[in-house]
Amino acid sequence: xxxxxxxxxxxxxxxxxxxxxxxxxxxxxxxxxxxxxxxxxxxxxxxxxxxxxxxxxxxxxxxxxxxxxxxxxxxxxxxxxxxxxxxxxxxxxxxxxxxxxxxxxxxxxxxxxxxxxxxxxxxxxxxxxxxxxxxxxxxxxxxxxxxxxxxxxxxxxxxxxxxxxxxxxxxxxxxxxxxxxxxxxxxxxxxxxxxxxxxxxxxxxxxxxxxxxxxxxxxxxxxxxxxxxxxxxxxxxxxxxxxxxxx
Numbered sequence: 001x002x003x004x005x006x007x008x009x010x011x012x013x014x015x016x017x018x019x020x021x022x023x024x025x026x027x028x029x030x031x032x033x034x035x036x037x038x039x040x041x042x043x044x045x046x047x048x049x050x051x052x053x054x055x056x057x058x059x060x061x062x063x064x065x066x067x068x069x070x071x072x073x074x075x076x077x078x079x080x081x082x083x084x085x086x087x088x089x090x091x092x093x094x095x096x097x098x099x100x101x102x103x104x105x106x107x108x109x110x111x112x113x114x115x116x117x118x119x120x121x122x123x124x125x126x127x128x129x130x131x132x133x134x135x136x137x138x139x140x141x142x143x144x145x146x147x148x149x150x151x152x153x154x155x156x157x158x159x160x161x162x163x164x165x166x167x168x169x170x171x172x173x174x175x176x177x178x179x180x181x182x183x184x185x186x187x188x189x190x191x192x193x194x195x196x197x198x199x200x201x202x203x204x205x206x207x208x209x210x211x212x213x214x215x216x217x218x219x220x221x222x223x224x225x226x227x228x229x230x231x232x233x234x235x236x237x238x239x240x241x242x243x244x245x246x247x
Contacts, residue, residue, distance in 0.1 A: 009039050010048055010199055015206035017049075022214025025060070025168035026175070027154060028207060029053065033147040034108055034237040038244060042100040046092055046147035046182075047192040051200030052207045054179035057172040064169035069162075073129055074170055078177035080136030081143070081153070085178035088144020089185035095145070098245045104146045105241040111151040112231050112238070123159035131156070136174065143178045144185070 013035035017028030029049050036045035061068075068074055092100065123131075135156045139149035157171050186192035192200075 006040070007199065007202075010036060010203060011206045013039075013045075014049075014052060014203045015210040018207040018210030019214040019217065021056070021207070022211030022216075023218040024214075025164060026157075026171045027150055028056070029143075029147050030108075030111070030150045030154075030234065031237075034104060034234065034241060037101060037104055038237060038240050041097050042104055042146060043092060043097070043191050044196065046144075047186050047196045048199050048203060049147055050179050050182050050186065050192060051197060052203045053175055054183065055204060056207055057176040057179065060168055060172035061176055064165050064172065066169075067163070067165035068169040068173065069166060073132055074173050077132050077136040077170070078173050080133050081140035081149070081174045082177040082181035084137040084140020084142075085144035085181040086140075086185055088141040088146075089182050089189075091141070091145040092186070093189040093191060100146060101241050101245040104148060105238040105245070107142060107146060107148050107151045108234050108238040108241075111148075111155070112234055114151070114155055115227070115231060121159045122161055123156070125160065128156070128160050139174075140178050140181070143175075144182055149175075149178065 013032045014028070016035060017030065017032030020031050021028040032049055033042075033045045036048065095103075135152060139153035139156070142152055143149035153171065153174060157167055160167075162170070183192060
């Protein structure tokens, strides 16, 4: 595939992630990473998302800064996520590509399964505060290794039943911290090089451009219908990744 074709596919994948981020305030990698992993490989998918994740989440964290959870919670969450992302980035650089692809597919299927099995699960703030360190660390390792912390982080945050502004403010700080930790490790391993960094910067256009589309869909489609469409798409992508890795 030529550079223009690669560029177009990466833009389409990140635009799909932007639709999801615009609708729920988080989760662009849930769509973008599996799409790119199907056509390229997990390492490129994770590396391309570092800069869009960092800058878009810094912007959201600032925009919703008045709505964040207490520093005691968000500080531990972000620090644990950053530490885990550093470890996960090392795994990304050293693990076999097919193993990484299977891990992405498994994480996506786990996310789908949990969303379907426990849609009404609720987590009290006190319980969440006690769990925030191991959850943040586990999500960070997954983010660094396969570019997807959603099966852990988004499930955890969704279960707290926070108001949208509080949810977006808190998860944005977490995602930004992980991206900041990923970048130097991936650069040192040569996974995030100058060309991939350029892709990442230019990918901000489809990401921010698609977010209003997601916001519009969130207003005009029921949450249940939107969730089913996203989960169905993710299931297809996960099965395609397993076919690619094991076929």
